[in-house]
Amino acid sequence: MQNQWLYIGLFLVIGVIVPIVPLLASRFLAPHKPNPIKQSTYECGIETVGESWVQFKSQYYIYALVFLVFDVETVFLFPWALALQKLAIFAVLEGILFILILLAGLTFAWRKGLLEWA
Amino acid sequence: MTPDQFIFLLCAALIIASAIMVVTSKNLVHSALWLVATLFGVAILYALLQAAFLALVQVVVYIGAIAILFIFAVMLTRRELRDKGPQLNQNWGLSAVMAVFTFGGLFYILSSWSGFSAKAVEIPVGTDPLRMLGYALVSPDAYVLPFEVASILLLAALVGAVYIATASKK
Amino acid sequence: MSIPLSWYLVLSAALFSIGLFGVLARKNAVAILLGIELMLNAVNINLVAFWRYGSTASLAGQVFAIIVFAVAAAEVAVGLALIISVYRRRTTVIADELDLLKW
Amino acid sequence: MTFWNDPINFLAEWLRGVFMGWGMAASPANAVTDIIGIVVMILFSMGIAILLVWVERKVVARFQDRLGPNRIGPYGLFQPFADIVKLIIKEDITPDGADKLVFNMAPVISLASVILIWAVVPLASKIYGVDLNVAVLYLVAVGSFGTLSVIMAGWASNNKYALIGAFRMVATMISYEIPMVVALLIPTIIAGTMSVKGITQAQSGIWFVILSPLGLLLFLICAIAELGRSPFDLNEAESEIVAGFHIEYTGMKFGLFYAGELLHAFTFGGFMAVFFFGGYGGFFGLEKLSAFTWLSNPFIQLVVFLIKALIGYWVIMWVKYSMPRIRIDHMLLFNWKFLTPLAFVLLMMTALVDKLLAPTNFYVLGMFLSNVLFAWIVIEILRAYSKRERSVTVEPAEPVAQAAHH
Numbered sequence: 001m002q003n004q005w006l007y008i009g010l011f012l013v014i015g016v017i018v019p020i021v022p023l024l025a026s027r028f029l030a031p032h033k034p035n036p037i038k039q040s041t042y043e044c045g046i047e048t049v050g051e052s053w054v055q056f057k058s059q060y061y062i063y064a065l066v067f068l069v070f071d072v073e074t075v076f077l078f079p080w081a082l083a084l085q086k087l088a089i090f091a092v093l094e095g096i097l098f099i100l101i102l103l104a105g106l107t108f109a110w111r112k113g114l115l116e117w118a
Numbered sequence: 119m120t121p122d123q124f125i126f127l128l129c130a131a132l133i134i135a136s137a138i139m140v141v142t143s144k145n146l147v148h149s150a151l152w153l154v155a156t157l158f159g160v161a162i163l164y165a166l167l168q169a170a171f172l173a174l175v176q177v178v179v180y181i182g183a184i185a186i187l188f189i190f191a192v193m194l195t196r197r198e199l200r201d202k203g204p205q206l207n208q209n210w211g212l213s214a215v216m217a218v219f220t221f222g223g224l225f226y227i228l229s230s231w232s233g234f235s236a237k238a239v240e241i242p243v244g245t246d247p248l249r250m251l252g253y254a255l256v257s258p259d260a261y262v263l264p265f266e267v268a269s270i271l272l273l274a275a276l277v278g279a280v281y282i283a284t285a286s287k288k
Numbered sequence: 289m290s291i292p293l294s295w296y297l298v299l300s301a302a303l304f305s306i307g308l309f310g311v312l313a314r315k316n317a318v319a320i321l322l323g324i325e326l327m328l329n330a331v332n333i334n335l336v337a338f339w340r341y342g343s344t345a346s347l348a349g350q351v352f353a354i355i356v357f358a359v360a361a362a363e364v365a366v367g368l369a370l371i372i373s374v375y376r377r378r379t380t381v382i383a384d385e386l387d388l389l390k391w
Numbered sequence: 392m393t394f395w396n397d398p399i400n401f402l403a404e405w406l407r408g409v410f411m412g413w414g415m416a417a418s419p420a421n422a423v424t425d426i427i428g429i430v431v432m433i434l435f436s437m438g439i440a441i442l443l444v445w446v447e448r449k450v451v452a453r454f455q456d457r458l459g460p461n462r463i464g465p466y467g468l469f470q471p472f473a474d475i476v477k478l479i480i481k482e483d484i485t486p487d488g489a490d491k492l493v494f495n496m497a498p499v500i501s502l503a504s505v506i507l508i509w510a511v512v513p514l515a516s517k518i519y520g521v522d523l524n525v526a527v528l529y530l531v532a533v534g535s536f537g538t539l540s541v542i543m544a545g546w547a548s549n550n551k552y553a554l555i556g557a558f559r560m561v562a563t564m565i566s567y568e569i570p571m572v573v574a575l576l577i578p579t580i581i582a583g584t585m586s587v588k589g590i591t592q593a594q595s596g597i598w599f600v601i602l603s604p605l606g607l608l609l610f611l612i613c614a615i616a617e618l619g620r621s622p623f624d625l626n627e628a629e630s631e632i633v634a635g636f637h638i639e640y641t642g643m644k645f646g647l648f649y650a651g652e653l654l655h656a657f658t659f660g661g662f663m664a665v666f667f668f669g670g671y672g673g674f675f676g677l678e679k680l681s682a683f684t685w686l687s688n689p690f691i692q693l694v695v696f697l698i699k700a701l702i703g704y705w706v707i708m709w710v711k712y713s714m715p716r717i718r719i720d721h722m723l724l725f726n727w728k729f730l731t732p733l734a735f736v737l738l739m740m741t742a743l744v745d746k747l748l749a750p751t752n753f754y755v756l757g758m759f760l761s762n763v764l765f766a767w768i769v770i771e772i773l774r775a776y777s778k779r780e781r782s783v784t785v786e787p788a789e790p791v792a793q794a795a796h797h
Contacts, residue, residue: 005165005173007425007521008510008529009125014429015506018437019499019647026479026643039487060562061190061372062283063723065365067565068183069276070731072361073269074572075178076255076354077738078528078585079171081576083252084742085583085749091256092746094266096739101269103735105276106727114280115727120290130299137303137326141310146318147546151493153322154539156303160329163296167340172353174528176332179357182535182568184325184364186561189542191318191368195375213312221305228297236293236341247347248525248585254347261351268358275362279369 066109073102126166133159150188154181171248296337304330317371321364328360397517398689403428429510432520436509440654444471446701447653447708454712474646481642488549489639497544498640498647504536505655512661513588515671515692527575527585530662531568534617537655538564544648545636556635559719560619566726567616567623570609573734577606577741578666581758587662591670595679600667602758605737605766607667612730614659615707616722618652622714623722660703664696668703671696733769740765 080087080095109115136155143149157180164173254260303326310323332353339349394401403424410420445460445468452459460467485491510520511529523529538561545557579585581602582593590599600607616623619635637648664670671692672678678686685691717725740761748757 004521004523005170006121007429008165008507008523009162010426011429011433011510011520012503012507014426014433015503016499018433018506019502022475022479022643022646023495023499026481026483029480030642031480031482033482034484036487039484058194058283058372060558061187061194062280063562063566063727064183064187064190065279065283065369066276066727067569068187068361068365069272070569071183071565071572072179072358073272074569074576075175075528075531076265076268076358077576078525078579079248079252079255081252081579081742082583082585083249083256084580084746087253087256087746089746090258091253091262092742094256094258094262096742098266098269099735099739101266101273103732105273106732106735108273108277109280110728112280112284114284115724122290123295126291126295130295133299134302134306137306140322140326141306141314141319146316147490148493149319149322151543153325156326157329160333163299163333164336166291167296167336169336169340169350169353170523170525171528172332172336172350174525174532175354175357177532178528178535179361180325180329182532182538183565184361186538186542186565187364187368188318188322189546191372193546194372195318210313213309216312217305217309220308221301224301224304225298228294228301233293233341237290239341239343246524247350250345251347251350254351255354261347264351264355268355271362272358275365279365282366282369282373 062114066106066114069105070102073098122166125162129159129162129166132156133163146192147189150185150192153188154185157181157185169247171251293337293341296333300330300333300337303327303333317374318368321367321371324363324367325360328356328363332356395690396688399428399518429520432509433506436506436654437650439657440650441471441475443653443657443704444474444650446704450705450708451712454708478643478646483642483644484639486549486639490547490549493543493547494639495644497540497547498637498644498651500536500543501540502647502651502654504533504540505651505658507533507536508655508658511587512658513591513665513670514696515689516588516591516687517689518693519588522586522588524584524586526587527579527590531572531575534564534568537617537651538568541636544640548636548639550639553636553638556638560636562719562723563616563619563623566723567613567730570726570730570734571613571617573731573738574606574610574613575666576738577603577609580738580742580745587665587670591665591672594669595672597755598667598669602755603667603737603741603762604759605762606741607663609730609734609737610663610666611706614663615710616726618656618659618707620652620656620707621711622717656707657700657704660705660707661696661700663703664699668699670699737765 077095077098080091080098084092084095133156136152136159139152140149140156143152157176161173161176161180164170164176255265256262307323307326307328307330310326311320312323314320314323335349335353335356339347339353342349406424406427407420410423411417415423448470449459449467460470463469463473485494508530511523511526513519513522541560541564542557545553545555545560548554578590578599581599582590584590584593593599637645640648673683673686673695677683686695741758744757744761748754751757
């Protein structure tokens with residue numbers, strides 16, 4: 001059990017090192033001659049106007065918000081799904097009730113016109 | 119020092135260092151990214167505590183959703199964070215003192231508790247905490263009520279957040 | 289498992305204090321929420337550590353940790369929605385400047 | 392234990408013996424063996440990624456009635472190596488105003504998040520990294536690092552196109568993650584385990600594609616969306632925002648994103664095989680027959696797995712190169728108003744049918760027919776909906792003139 005996670009940890013370390021190796025190789029092999037034009041922000045040849053960190057459409061944020069709630073709830077379904085085969089039918093219905101509450105939230109967001117790209 | 123302890127200390131150093139960066143970094147997106155590092159460290163701790171499910175939920179929920187939402191929120195409210203001026207208010211000294219006192223107080227209370235340096239018991243072979251968690255979450259004599267209430271809480275949060283976020287549009 | 293429970297508790301206390309500092313000292317409301325996240329994580333470390341070092345047969349610690357996840361998600365969703373709503377009306381997220389409500 | 396029925400353990404034992412022979416203690420010898428195993432696994436996955444560059448270019452060429460790479464090596468097979476050399480010796484440009492650390496970390500995290508998946512890929516019954524009992528959730532967790540890398544790249548580039556591309560990509564990835572998780576819950580329910588090896592073994596009798604064809608469809612659509620491939624390639628809509636979140640990346644950093652995407656697509660193909668097509672297993676328990684025992688040889692299993700994964704990958708490519716791009720709002724609406732409700736209803740149905748029919752003899756038939764019935768209902772609803780939509784869009788021909796007066 002613990003060894004499994006140790007293995008994953010090693011995998012993580014090596015998995016980070018492997019992409020760094022070609023980056024380092026490139027650092028030594030590639031030419032490096034910076035100049036202001038080359039390093040300017042690329043926007044199809046037109047000079048960039050104003051701040052790059054523009055304010056974006058807040059609809060993205062609303063989707064992220066709905067996603068957060070749904071993500072938390074679906075992840076909680078995993079233990080239930082795992083134990084499903086040995087659960088009583090009542091317990092299965094409990095899980096389904098959980099999903100229905102979730103769907104009620106989705107219906108609410110839908111009815112409120114929140115999912116629209118307005 | 120055993121390997122376990124070594125990993126714990128590394129992980130604790132990561133958590134503390136990045137947590138300090140979270141509260142002191144001037145750039146809020148950096149703060150949020152440091153928060154990701156902290157949360158990842160906490161996930162490693164859960165794995166160390168043999169709570170594999172919670173470790174992964176930590177990554178999925180915190181890094182995959184909450185951190186993303188934070189970064190989105192920072193970018194939505196960017197006009198103010200052009201990093202001008204200090205990011206700490208004038209009471210930061212007092213706050214630091216309070217934080218240190220809180221830590222000292224907690225440490226004192228904990229160290230006078232008898233179970234402070236308890237050792238872990240081995241999880242009995244053949245038990246599967248994850249599957250047990252599955253039973254516990256939906257069986258009526260265990261935690262079905264908190265489970266459903268959590269779902270309703272999240273529903274309420276969704277409704278509330280959506281209401282607040284859209285009400286100001288009009 | 290050669291790590292005593294105290295290590296986890298001290299780490300969690302430290303994380304909690306750092307989070308507290310963030311909540312008290314930061315100007316930006318989003319940063320204050322970041323501090324609250326740190327505090328919630330400190331609580332969760334405690335819960336899971338107590339589950340592991342107490343009786344592993346009782347799953348109360350894990351279930352409570354799950355509830356804390358849900359609470360954290362709800363808190364972030366509502367908190368950030370509030371901040372963004374305020375930002376839209378007042379174009380500021382500096383907590384000290386949100387002083388319209390005096391009584 | 393011989394090399395032929397258990398190659399990994401055989402080699403590991405041999406290596407361990409060699410290290411112990413050098414006077415190493417048992418636990419460092421184990422650790423070094425493990426590390427070598429991990430490096431080999433990662434290099435294997437990278438080798439696949441390199442091969443995929445060629446496959447991808449060749450296949451897209453055929454789709455577009457071209458020849459594709461054919462100069463370097465037989466059939467242009469060595470083209471990827473030429474590409475790599477080019478990428479490595481190409482000048483690496485960091486744009487002005489970029490957030491350097493975050494900018495440099497993003498491609499590494501992006502590729503590492505894909506490599507990490509390979510820790511749990513069951514290549515054969517005895518060739519795999521680790522048999523995690525929460526592997527399905529692990530896939531989701533690792534995927535969230537991919538999302539993070541996208542937003543890091545888009546933010547750190549100091550470029551409007553990159554930021555817009557990152558937002559589109561992240562919105563797609565997080566939206567489609569919900570039905571994706573549900574699609575992963577379905578094999579979990581049917582197999583009763585979250586270990587990918589366990590899920591593979593649960594399919595030794597019957598593949599899950601028969602028990603839940605809609606689950607497969609859901610998984611495929613979400614996989615394509617998570618990859619940000621056409622028709623969901625809004626993130627890099629060339630005509631609008633050039634290349635999306637990796638617009639400012641040059642040389643090897645771009646190469647890492649590219650390799651990560653290709654390997655991710657292949658990995659999704661592999662997991663499609665694992666969750667719905669029996670993974671490394673043979674065909675419907677064929678290897679239990681005495682004439683086909685050779686199918687359970689690890690090398691054969693590896694080949695079977697790779698072929699199945701390649702077929703999955705090919706389907707993803709097929710969709711990519713024959714579909715036009717969807718508008719971002721349509722894409723998100725498709726997810727939230729169609730795919731997500733569908734996924735949850737499917738999940739409830741699967742759970743109920745599984746629970747009710749598991750002890751009976753009608754299990755397979757019931758699962759399959761319930762899926763067919765469900766699909767039929769959904770199609771009918773869609774048909775009614777589109778009929779209504781069409782009747783709405785025909786009408787405004789006249790009111791437009793009136794509306795102009797207001």
